[in-house]
Amino acid sequence: MTPEIISQWLLKFKINVGMAELLSLLGAGLYLFILALLANFVAKRFIKYIIHPLIRKTSMQWDDLLIDHNVIVRFSHIGPAAIIHFFAPALFDNFPSIAGFFQLIVNTYLIVIILFVIDGVLNFTRSLWERSSMGKRYPAKSFIQAAKLVINLIGFIFILSALLEKSPLVLFSGLGAVTAILLLIFKDAILGLVAGFQLSINNMVMVGDWIEMPARGADGDVIDVSLTTVKVQNWDKTITTIPTYALITDSFKNWRGMSESGGRRIKRPLYIDMRTIQFADEDLLARFKRIRLLRPYLESKLEEIQKYNDHVGEELSELINGRRLTNVGTFRAYCVAYLRNHPKVHQDMTLLVRQLPPSSQGLPLEIYVFTNDIAWARYEDIQGDIFDHFLSVLPEFGLSAYQAPSGADLEKAGFALKQEG
Known part of the structure; x- marks a missing residue:
């Protein structure tokens, strides 16, 4: 038409x-x-x-x-x-x-x-x-x-x-x-384009990674990686937006290695009151022998000590001349045995119970192990259970944990002095 x-x-x-x-x-x-x-x-x-x-x-x-x-x-x-x-x-x-x-x-x-x-x-x-x-x-x-x-x-x-x-x-x-x-x-x-190339080629960040970047207020899971921004959902469910190039110019921590390894690290010290550290006497040894996890350690250690002390002879009357078990060393061996038998501890990864340099807060005994469950909530439960147990058994070894004096302690000391006066 x-x-x-x-x-x-x-x-x-x-x-x-x-x-x-x-x-x-x-x-x-x-x-x-x-x-x-x-x-x-x-x-x-x-x-x-x-x-x-x-x-x-x-x-x-x-x-x-x-x-x-x-x-x-x-x-x-x-x-x-x-x-x-x-x-x-x-x-x-x-x-x-x-x-x-x-x-x-x-x-x-x-x-x-x-x-x-x-x-x-x-x-x-x-x-x-x-x-x-x-x-x-x-x-x-x-x-x-x-x-x-x-x-x-x-x-x-x-x-x-x-x-x-x-x-x-x-x-x-x-x-x-x-x-x-x-x-x-x-x-x-x-x-962002240049940073995106670097992030991808070097495999630095991908969606689902847990990253920690305090300078940008980010601590959570990466939910989006775009040309100009990276979005991180923090654990409080807030979302932090970071310029993509900031992940190249600034430092950040990526927890992906922990997730892929299947183990999550526990690294925390127990502070032992150094006034309670002593050689193990007969009563303590008898108490130690009743602890099932310690028996293999005690058998080999006591045999080793006995062989050494046989060469010392009569000078054993002085404790310093021979070798003796200590309550803190035996407790450290107990911690290792307990962790070796714990079902939630990753046995194929580093497992240490070590002494750190003594300080004004006592003797730090550091527990360094990995759990076989990386989920945050369950990891905290496992860590809490382990330290609950260790703190509870300290008196069995004649030890006590260090705790700074509080107001109640000072009040009690003042009351005792007043009673004596």
């Missing part, structure tokens, strides 16, 4: 020539618009009711992502562009300027469609990559965002060239003059 046909039909109703020509052009444009909408409607229904069901029926799972990211649906927009491209010259044969205007719209629209299709393909590629085992270790989100940024920038230049009817090379050559401005505008994106 060309404008000439519409104009001749309108002239039958005694409408003047100018108005008839204007209405005919509007009618032809409306007709072309309805055809474009109809083509888009038909294309979308064809994809929705024929193409998508065929994809759903396949045994493969990856092709479902094409539906999830609307990759194929975006191709339906080519229908309206094709209708306008083929019908506009025929409808507006006698109006080359209007036909040229519609051709300009089609060219611009096609560039936008291509950008949308590429965006969907990139989203599809990212989802496909993240489903793989490598995708979890090397997230592609930052690279996809960088690719989108570059592609959209190039697409914007092509749109401008289409609207201005100039070669894209002219606009590309002009980018050199605005490079400094572009670098300023996209500073965070460029820094």
Whole structure:
């Protein structure tokens, strides 16, 4: 239905020539618009009711992502562009300027469609990559965002060239003059892109890692790694947003190694009151022998001590001349035996019970082991149970834990002095 046909039909109703020509052009444009909408409607229904069901029926799972990211649906927009491209010259044969205007719209629209299709393909590629085992270790989100940024920038230049009817090379050559401005505008994106490459290549951070970055107030799980930011959900459920490049320039702690090893470290000292440290006399030895976990240690140690003391002879009357068991050494051996038999202690990782240098707080006896359960709550339960037990058995070895004097202790001492006075 060309404008000439519409104009001749309108002239039958005694409408003047100018108005008839204007209405005919509007009618032809409306007709072309309805055809474009109809083509888009038909294309979308064809994809929705024929193409998508065929994809759903396949045994493969990856092709479902094409539906999830609307990759194929975006191709339906080519229908309206094709209708306008083929019908506009025929409808507006006698109006080359209007036909040229519609051709300009089609060219611009096609560039936008291509950008949308590429965006969907990139989203599809990212989802496909993240489903793989490598995708979890090397997230592609930052690279996809960088690719989108570059592609959209190039697409914007092509749109401008289409609207201005100039070669894209002219606009590309002009980018050199605005490079400094572009670098300023996209500073965070460029820094994030470089940092994203370094983070991925060096396998420094990935989604699901527990990282600790006190300078940025972050202590929790990484939930998103993008081109410009890394989001960390802290243990109090707040979310800290960190610039991606900050993970390169600043230091942070990644607990992934702990998670992958299957063991979580306990490193905590017990402070022993040094006034309670002594040689083990007969009463203490008799008490030690009743402790099941200590029997293997006592048998070998007492035999070793006896062999040494046999060479000392009569000088054993002085304790310092021979070798003797001490209550703190025996307690340390008990701690090792207890941990070796604990079902929640990782036996294939470092297990130490060591003395640290004495201080004003007593003798630190450090427990250095790994639990075989890395879940935070259960780890704390295991650690608490171990130290509950060790603190409770100290009196069995004639030892006591150091505790700084409190107000109640001073009050008790003052009351005792008053009673004596």
